[in-house]
Amino acid sequence: MLEMQPPIFARSRPGRRGFDLPAAGVPTPGGPEDRPGSIAGLLGEVEMRDEPPRLPELAEPEVVRHYTKLSQLNHAVDTGFYPLGSCTMKYNPKVNDELTGLPGFAELHPYQAVEDVQGTLQAMWELEQQLLELTGMRRASLQPAAGAHGELVGILMIRAWQRDRGEGHRDTVIVPDSAHGTNLATASMAGYKVVEMPSSAQGLIDLGSLKETLSRHQVSALMLTNPNTLGLFEEDILEISRLTHEAGALIYYDGANLNAILGKAKPGEMGMDVVHVNLHKTFSTPHGGGGPGAGPVAVGETLEPYLPAPLVARRPDSAGTGGAADLEGSADTYRSPEFYFEQERPKSIGRVRGFYGNVGVLIRALAYIISMGGDGLQQATEDAVLNANYLRARLRDTYEIPCDRMSMHEFVASAGRQKSYGVNARDVAKRILDSGMHAPSIYFPLIVPEALMIEPTETENRETLDAFVEVMRQIDRESREDPELVRTAPHTTPVRRPDEVLAARRPVLRWVPEDPVNG
Amino acid sequence: MLEMQPPIFARSRPGRRGFDLPAAGVPTPGGPEDRPGSIAGLLGEVEMRDEPPRLPELAEPEVVRHYTKLSQLNHAVDTGFYPLGSCTMKYNPKVNDELTGLPGFAELHPYQAVEDVQGTLQAMWELEQQLLELTGMRRASLQPAAGAHGELVGILMIRAWQRDRGEGHRDTVIVPDSAHGTNLATASMAGYKVVEMPSSAQGLIDLGSLKETLSRHQVSALMLTNPNTLGLFEEDILEISRLTHEAGALIYYDGANLNAILGKAKPGEMGMDVVHVNLHKTFSTPHGGGGPGAGPVAVGETLEPYLPAPLVARRPDSAGTGGAADLEGSADTYRSPEFYFEQERPKSIGRVRGFYGNVGVLIRALAYIISMGGDGLQQATEDAVLNANYLRARLRDTYEIPCDRMSMHEFVASAGRQKSYGVNARDVAKRILDSGMHAPSIYFPLIVPEALMIEPTETENRETLDAFVEVMRQIDRESREDPELVRTAPHTTPVRRPDEVLAARRPVLRWVPEDPVNG
Amino acid sequence: MRYLSHTQADRQAMLDVIGVESVDALFSPIPEALRATGLDLPAGLGELETRQHLEALAARNRIYGGASFLGAGSYNHFVPAAVRSLTSRAEFATAYTPYQAEVAQGTLQHIFEFQTALCELTGLGAANASMYDGPSALAEAAFLALRHNHRERILASAGLHPEERQVVATYASGPGFEVSTLDLDEDSGRTLVPTASELEGVGALLVRQPNFYGVIEDLRPLAEAAHDAGALLVVSQYPVTLGLLAPSAQVGADVAVGDVQPFGNARAFGGASAGYLVCRQDLVRQLPGRLVGQTIDADGKTAYALTLQAREQHIRRSRATSNICSNQALNALAATIHLALLGPRGLAELGEICVRRAHYLFEKLLEMPGIEPVFAGPFFNEFALRLPLPAAEFSQAMRARGVDPGVELARFSGGNGHRGGDRILVAVTEMNSPEDIGRYLTAARAVLAGETAPDPAAEEAPDA
């Protein structure tokens, strides 16, 4: 029974409770005479709350049932196919969740003494080494909490580098028009002007247009994604790299699509200066309905001094004993355990978050890479690309494929043909939901009309891919024979086409008890 | 999308695997010359398998998705109301699952040295003490794996006691006709004849009929449930006890319904000789879709010598240090840790399972009792009884309540009135499923026609009870206005009324690849 | 109390609806004389404090990890995280027995899959939904056999696990079935083939495979003898062997039982896991316990339901095949998932690792002075040794070195364990890494040499 639930606040009844706390168990030192032992007395001249916050009041069974039922309203990787392009919805191994939950990891405080945290530092160090091998870069920061956060780090590093060389006047970042929105938003957040370059007819970066843009603007950086958001490998990548560098700019490589090239090509060898990696995509950590992710940023020689501090480092001659003897003469450390934080990095752009990153996500990714091994990762890439091309080959009859060439881990189809029957990409997507599958990404990249961006990932088997093809064909048939059915889809979900216009026109962003809608 | 799934065997594809094993990593000592190093060589003259068993071949993501989707087809306490009478479907606290999973509990081998297992022995000992306090008995065995298993232990103890006193000719166990099926099956499994006594018009044991039965048969034991399966407390329990004992028989108390009387009454004080307790009911351990449960058996003085061995015991003078110094002169132990197994119990009926019981279930129950405390358990009983009587009061208008008196934790309604519109208890139950709730137990106890046995439990809030009343009223209305709707219910479940007759006539108890049904 | 939702106001309002003044009135059916006055139990604890109490208990247990070599019916096998993740799903864990099939297809189908997996492993035709554990499954299997051939005698190999033998005896004590013993060959450790007179009136011949001492039995001659005498052969098994050894049906078993603990279930001090019971298809109506069958629903869709319930207590009552009601469904699910992850190749490989490592440790131990095998018969991953010192002393010294070296066999000759006796039963699994085995050997050598102080640093790597 998939039924919508009232907001938890509407389930509240005064006086219920879901939690029993221990007694304070200590004597309370006297406060002022009139309020001895009271909390207000302890706190002194502080403004207290008049009324408690209206949090819900519920017993534990009610809370558990509420969220269990809410969860059932979600589609998820564990419940079905999720070919959401650019998002790499692959299987998230269960063992990685368990390992991250080990008390030795989960109960560690970020400011414990360095000799007390060697295990986690080693995990971070190992992950960094693995990412460097996979990307062909030199050093990485694990601090960014997501891909976009990594982008910001990358662009700020480029900016700092350029200012250092006296080129602070370079005020422009260029992106292909197929770029993900975060690329543009990142650049402007870092204070840049953004110039979008039109893609070539093949869906790739157009060298001519690149040259022209580089010459017409004070370009600081080019941001690109490779394979790009059409799932196509930028075949001219070496030339792009040469031209950009010659123009005095650096290249930011959006590594959200790294799943396509593990063991097949390395951004470092393409001449990229900085790369972010989405651990919550390629490296199988769960998306959590929107996070947490992690977006480590790896750099080459040019930008290494600018990485956010601190970095994790390993004493090269360390015996691995984690001892606590003093190390004379080191500016960065005061003890000599095997792993330590490199704090003093004078050119560093500084921190972009508190502490060290989404460490739990990092540990999951480490466990994944260890489990897969080099060969396994390469096989994953091969299967991801195989699956995408297989779907492309099988859907080609029924759906337009604007750039119908060998794709990498994803490809973009279009509902252009179906449009002529009165059914658009959104309608197709909604109708897919009726089959118990998730829809592809739609209307992205922007350069493909009625785009359906399909990324099956390597953890899907052939039966599932074939079933998806059947669904897509059926929807095509329906579009011709009964377009209304598709236009009014979905028909089997708990709700159907929430009114987004209403939501934006009259935003209801919180529950309020008076609101009759919530009863 | 609640969709039926093919059997996992039908998803198998040769060559897939969901598990990577380590290498043996040791040299293999030579076998016979012709098969050096082979497994067959190592094993010697042993008949090997010609073909591997046809287990499914799948990758881990496929297995995870399969069982995730299967799970979604279930109703469960965490997803909705579950008023299944006699089953006490209360909330199962999450923390208890976690605690049972602590490596210190989960990874313990049953034959580790006694000084290495003190924690679990202490847990078992503490639980026994708590159960004795709650039941008013003297000693308990935690070995039985479920309620029915506990019944078997109890009846075998009675049999052994009677044989010891030279009354082995007593060949009959009597049960009220309202008894749970396990009571009768247990008695006959232990080699007894079973006599069913008709209940009184009030739904209770009829003293006259008890006397008569006691005099007419060679009665070894009376088995009763109190409150009985109608949810009624046997008001004459002291008289029942006196009569039975005077007749030379003992009383077995089916404690499946203990939830009704915690802190309110104790079987020991009612004169009961042996009681089993369902930890998976009253003590909140999850039912697991049919198990594991645990059915500890507590006894009074008479039967104490007959309890299954071993029992857990505590050295009265122990310092609690768990030391390993030898204890001179003890027949039962060879070391002196605080807790130990009492093995030598010459009159014991012996074991009824391997090892010591469903220890993981015991630990959950211990955590529950500790969390609730004495007051909490009593409050739970009060609320359970309150909830049952509240529902009874509110349903009385629309459904017949054959014994409409103050009930304990459950009560039995009847669809007798609805039957006159052509709708029976099964139809009502099936129609309830359409509301996202579970149905009550039906057609039990046997003495109530069209029985609907309703046990809300204490962990349900008033809103849920009221919603259930609405559903029941609506079904009553439907029975009058549109009985066909009810007769063909459920309408919203993944399947509807599986054909049980077909299932029994042509039993398909396993998947076979050739079977076209499974395609 | 965090598990209860009523406030005092709720309670009062509900009492009003019921039409009574106070909660006490609800308990008026309980005679005054019996009315308890509270409980002598401490006040309830919050979750934090409950956790602290239980964690302190868990910390009083000693865990050996890969350095535990104990078996004897409970084995140290790896449980994949996916098993825990899936079995802990509330929809499986907090559901009841699938009485309302429409909202229990998840449970019904996984039981159907469990039944299928057991049939595949054993080669027999019909498995039930699970039993309490291996030993109680064996007792029920013996009863099944006696029901089938209307006899009252059980013949039990001396190679049964002593505890399962005891369980059979306890169950048999009720109806008064006779249980007699069939000896082992002193040399090989295999069960001696019974003579016709030994089998006189016997309905069930019970054999363990591998037997308690780890010896792999030759079942064919036992099956023949049993069948010639009109008895059924019931085999109690360590199911991990079934990836490599001939399926039970092929070597003549009529009924196979065992415990799926090795598949997806933690040792947990011996419980919970799940027993299984599989029999020849023609014996299906004698099966105890729940059975799930495949059928079709009102719309013709494939569906699952409890079936052949006329065998069960809730329908047949005193004439049921057993009194079993709750079984071990969630543990059976763990096994089904683990088997699905392993697949046929995984199961065979798992067996191979166990066999290879066990034989390696066995050979190496035999090189030590004074250590001898108890029996000469073939073994899988468990073997009994005779030691040159009391087993209790050996075990204690080994444990002081961090290795739990095996089960002292004297534990089973009564008493609270290990007093006297020089025999030990050693089991090796995939959890005992080559390093753990090396540690065992180093420690054993030191103990045999009479060294007193444990030296945890020095470990022996296998010469692989």
Next chain:
Amino acid sequence: MRYLSHTQADRQAMLDVIGVESVDALFSPIPEALRATGLDLPAGLGELETRQHLEALAARNRIYGGASFLGAGSYNHFVPAAVRSLTSRAEFATAYTPYQAEVAQGTLQHIFEFQTALCELTGLGAANASMYDGPSALAEAAFLALRHNHRERILASAGLHPEERQVVATYASGPGFEVSTLDLDEDSGRTLVPTASELEGVGALLVRQPNFYGVIEDLRPLAEAAHDAGALLVVSQYPVTLGLLAPSAQVGADVAVGDVQPFGNARAFGGASAGYLVCRQDLVRQLPGRLVGQTIDADGKTAYALTLQAREQHIRRSRATSNICSNQALNALAATIHLALLGPRGLAELGEICVRRAHYLFEKLLEMPGIEPVFAGPFFNEFALRLPLPAAEFSQAMRARGVDPGVELARFSGGNGHRGGDRILVAVTEMNSPEDIGRYLTAARAVLAGETAPDPAAEEAPDA
């Protein structure tokens, strides 16, 4: 490889459908020159071995349990099991951002509930779906303020957490916003109310509550000064205090940020948890990140959807309010569930326990020779002390006695931590039991007395 399902046969069949000969052909778009030749990474490990590796790492960390008194932005609060159980449900954990609302109502609704809970706690009108963490939320809040009042100066209290101050500075470095500092009163430790000239051109005044040194700020005068100068007051909070202290809106905050780590999220070495950002209703169109709104569906049913997306990068692209895309949804869910379990009373009680225990420890420590408070202002559950010996020495000696006594403040004056300095920051929560506090006091007394050998047995019970 257990996570991949294709067999070689599958692969070949699929290549045939694609119409290429080999897998290599699929990678033909990659220029030859770039084609990698394998990876210099070890072979994959099975689950058992992966687990062994990670378990060994976890074992290299030292966990202090209730004897850890570290705070400074990451707090040792109890996480109820129900939080873990629910957040680990695959439907929550393995879903993506709720782009397809029809199959993501679970995620959408819990975000809506999170937004509501934060509005209730702060008294402000609009909360977003979460930010990466507290510090990055603060930086985004500062940007929000500058966007709102079209200014380019940020004034930051010296009572900010040094790391959040650094994050603000890093973010500001891109567009070149100026960040200047507002000092603390040397005695009370409270932020000095800025003068009009200090506020000249300032768009955002950033204050922490309680501040980094644990001192509870008096926000009203700061708010007044800010508002008089046309700036917004942005408060960075420890949200546990909000069960007792006046809600942010009431004391003049325009924007409130913080980290919900204390609610349902493990410390986990500092991540992952979730930042929150709540602002006045009228600023909602300046909010960064995702927002969920309630609406109705095609059938008129209440439904939830992402809303006001025109602020976001995927729609507005270079003119978005932020580049944030993935946030910390699952950690926000943990907080929402924990808050639902606590309720208003639970949250207040939780605060009370922390306050009482902290003040007790504080008073007792001040009785010891040479220990002095750094500031005199009121505090909640965290306080800074000046010690009569180097803090690093104190910490090391305490840790040798099993107590992690607090964060050495010198850690934040650069370098790899704790060199020099005599100041320490101590936090107390419900996880630090009276016994743990007693242990702290006993150990501290011994350390101050110059005792060398730790004596873990002797512990001091509080004289409660």
